[in-house]
Amino acid sequence: MTSFSEYRSQWFGNIRPDLLAGLVVALALIPEAIAFSIIAGVDPKVGLYASFSIAVITAIVGGRPGMISAATAATAVLMITLVRDYGLEYLLAATVLAGLIQIGAGLLQLGRYMRYVSKSVMTGFVNALAILIFMAQLPELDLANPGVTWLTWALVAAGLAIIYLVPRLTTAIPSPLVTIIVLTALIWVTGWDVRTVGDMGALPDTLPVFLIPDIPLNLDTLLIILPYSFAVAIVGLLESLMTQNIVDELTDTRSNRNQECVGQGIANTATGFIGGMAGCAMIGQSIINVKSGGRGRLSSFTAGVVLLILVVGLGDLVGIIPMPALVAIMIMVSIGTFSWSSIANLRTHPRSSSVVMLATVATVVWTHNLAIGVLVGVMLSGIFFAAKIAQLFRIRSTLSADGRERTYVVEGQLFYGSAEDFANAFDFREAVEVVTIDVSGAHIWDISSVQALDMAILKFRRAGAEVRLIGMNEASETLVDRLAIHDKPGALDKLTAH
Structure with missing residues (x-):
């Protein structure tokens, strides 16, 4: 249990670096929150509200200071079928239930079992997530779809060039943000006809308000949302606890896994009641925050608050962002998420470890369910371990x-x-x-x-x-x-x- 003095230090022990790091993260969160909303098939405001809510609440009740949680691709890819078949209201209800499951996991102290997820399973999890993120961009690159032309491909290529070249010149401004600014300005000046964020759905122009998902409260509804909620809860906790381990190592500190489970659950439960989708910790944004000097709870709190201020105040500008810019950003995210060294390691790592990693990836890509892939990987790890001990x-x-x-x-x-x-x-x-x-x-x-x-x-x-x-x-x-x-x-x- 964190003492009051320690908790206070986590808020006010690193004020200036936390504020600056939170500002940088907020700018980088905007395009990703919008892109993850589009992956899930909902209006951009659903992901933006979620990112604000989850970042602020986990800053208050989470177990890992300095870790950034928001709407993520890991949870978004699990919601595609639910949204397509049943609509937004069922997504919100599934988000609330997923949060309750995570709170239960934390109270039961299940966070300690994270140690039994092998490195091979984690690598397979990350690689599968990267592949799913990339696959989710393919409809925006399919020339058979309305509004997608060769100009779209050219703009995506230009966006990728900006993303990877700008850091060689300066790191003062996140390169994804530069990509959005440059491509948006280019489309505005030239008048080229490309799909924009505004074409994908409504952006928020007001602060979020409390609402109860408009669904029938019966057993049939529970049976519909429970599989999605369980998958989202498990995947969210897996990514959050993996990110927590990374931040622990980067900052040479230790944090409370079970408190993080409860914190993620409270955040998701509350988010479902303000019109946001489920989320979890973000590996990339957390690393950005730590490398920018963010160490305390104030950094993630600042990221969430500044994100909401920017979106609500500048919603009209966000609406004209071209989709090719977001596609380029998400391709960058998938490339950065994939563990490329794992391919070379196939030749040197034990065969059993490689089989576990590949099986996790194949299962996730086949089922589009990260939880099932992790389950298969953990089971194979257990079987191979038992075989080695038996020898x-x-x-x-x-x-x-x-x-x-x-x-x-x-x-x-x-x-x-x-x-x-x-x-x-x-x-x-x-x-x-x-x-x-x-x-x-x-x-x-x-x-x-x-x-x-x-x-x-x-x-x-x-x-x-x-x-x-x-x-x-x-x-x-x-x-x-x-x-x-x-x-x-x-x-x-x-x-x-x-």
Whole structure:
């Protein structure tokens, strides 16, 4: 729990750098919030309201000072089908429910389980997100669509050139903002006919107000929004916690994962009630904030407030921004998000790690669901890890000089992955009087291993041998005492009945 003095320091311990960094982030948030709204299929004001709300609320109740949260591509891509099939009101309701799920995750302290998501899964997650962002731009580049011409392609190319060349001259102004200014001015002067942000939907001209999503409050509605809400909640927390780790490392500080889960949930729940879509932490903007000097809560609070002031006060100008400028920015985001080193690492990293990464990417791109891809990646990581641990398991045996006693020495981890090797290591046909199973170099983990141990003991006893089990550590002994049945009446019949 953060003390009051520490919380106050997070607000006012770095005032000037936080204010300046927040201003830079606010300028960079405008084009991205609009672009993410368009990805989701909603008016730009939905993403802009969301970015304002989420940035301000996470600044107040989040667990990671200096991290920027707003409307993101990771959550936007999950909403496309919901908006297309059911409309904006269902999106707002799904946002509220996603926030409640995230609050529950934080209260249950599920943030600690982030440590079990492997680096390969994280890399696959990021790469898949980059691919989905790029794919979402393809309709704006399809010459078969109305309003898309070769001029669109030329303007996108010009926008990309500005984005990558301007930083070589100056970093005082974010290059995405320069792209918007230059291409907007060019379209205004020449009068070229290209699609603009205003063509995509209404921009905000007033402050957001509280509203309740206009949907039927029944089980059918819950069944519609729950899959989307759950996916948004999981993906949002994954990206937020990954970003939190990055900011922790950049600032050499530590923050509260569970508090961040609650903070993200409160932000999304509140955002759904003011007409905004769900969001989460932004890796790119958070890095921009930290590199610009932002360290405290004031930086993200400033970013959100300044964003709203700029949009509400300059909405008419935002409406004439050409779509090619936003497409160029989103292509830049996808290129910057993709881990290009992961391609070269395919040749050097362990094959299992590469398979996990590629499977995560393929699943996400196939299903367009980041949560399913991460689930597949985590499951594969677990399977490969279990296989590696099982390979470290072995059993050695020695026969006494008089040939009456056989001792089996078990080494390694005895669990479901090594239970079969354990069972196959014994010679039940050997005529010995005493069998000693020494597990002092092993650990017994689960019911599968206990059952394998039961079966071995009972088979030796059935063959007429006396069985001695020695060397169990305290944890293994507790598990065996609770689950084993080899000393209970009718034990063999019970085992063979399964």
